Amino acid sequence: MSAPRPAWLENWLARHRSRLSFWLHMLGIPLAVAGCLLAFWQLAQWRWDLWWRPVALIAAGYALQIIGHRHEGNDVGEWALIKRLLGRPYVAISPKYRSEQRQ
16 A cells, blocks of 8 residues: 655646656756756856856756647646736646546
């Protein structure tokens, strides 16, 4: 018997149903996080000459996630949050997956 999943994980899994989108996120999220960590490290070391490395990692990570969301047919999480705060319509779960249940 497995422990129930946290609500945030269930929400994330519901918005990432496609296998391609899931794996693009599994690559993109660590790339973006590594870029942020590298940026902080470089700032602490005053390595301004290498500014492009964290920028490239963050951009590549987000690009993979955006491609995944385009394939999935829903809005990127940050963009959906901005739309929700502005009272605009957004797509949290793609219409093609709304009637299916996650297995």
